[in-house]
Amino acid sequence: MVVQAGSSEAGKQLAAETADAVFTAQPNLAAGKRFYADVKGRMERLGRAREHLKILPGAFVVVGDSHDEAQEKRALLDTFVHDDSGFASLSIALGHDVSLFDPDGPLPEIPETNASKSARDRVIDMARAEGLTVRELAQRVGGYSGLQMVGTATEIADQMEQWLVEEGSDGFNVMFPFLPEGLDDFATKVVPELQRRGIFRRAYEGATLREHLGLPRPANRFFEG
Secondary structure, rough: OOOOEEEOOOHHHHHHHHOOEEEEEOOHHHHHHHHHHHHHHHHHHHHOHHHHHHHEEEEEEEEEOOOOHHHHHHHHHHHHOHHHHHHHHHHHHHOOOOOOOOOOOEEOEEEEEEOHHHHHHHHHHHHHHHEHHHHHHHHHHHHOOEEEEOOOOHHHHHHHHHHHOOOOOOOOEEOOOOOOOHHHHHHHHHHHHOOOHOHHHHHHOOOOOOHHHHOOOOOOOOOOO
16 A cells, blocks of 8 residues: 655645555644545546545544543643643744743734744634643644544544545544553544444454555556456
């Protein structure tokens, strides 16, 4: 299998031309749908079938028996990020030195810089939407600030199903906050809910990852048959 990672123009074109699967980082469903439509559209223009490539965005999953419990788990994980690491990561994301900001105050206005505008805007929007202090924002950025699904098994299954139905992804590269408990929570709580909805297998389709993903086996370029 050929697995491509990255969302640049060159990366998307390479994926459309050659890849069987794509690992990508999309912050939300709207961005995921744009990426999905872009890459699948490129495939069609190249004469490749859309289903011959699986788009698998990373998803950081935190499962709780209640929504509040899951949120508390995520908040606790953020506190483990060292201040030096968090502030350095936030400075890079904003393209601005945050060391002189009040760490326990709100994020002040950030001037435009030559840093990535999309990353800068995403971090600023996160701070405003969630009312995060500079320290809390640094902990979030220094930990994991991409796509997260934090909630009960039902809530997480709802989100995953929406991504699949609305063509934001073909599946997910699931990331766990800690092992083995994070994996166990997903396997014992979320997977049965996905299976109940008919969107997760109950048995493996074959013996290889290609078969499990429903991808055709390419013809051998060197031998017939």
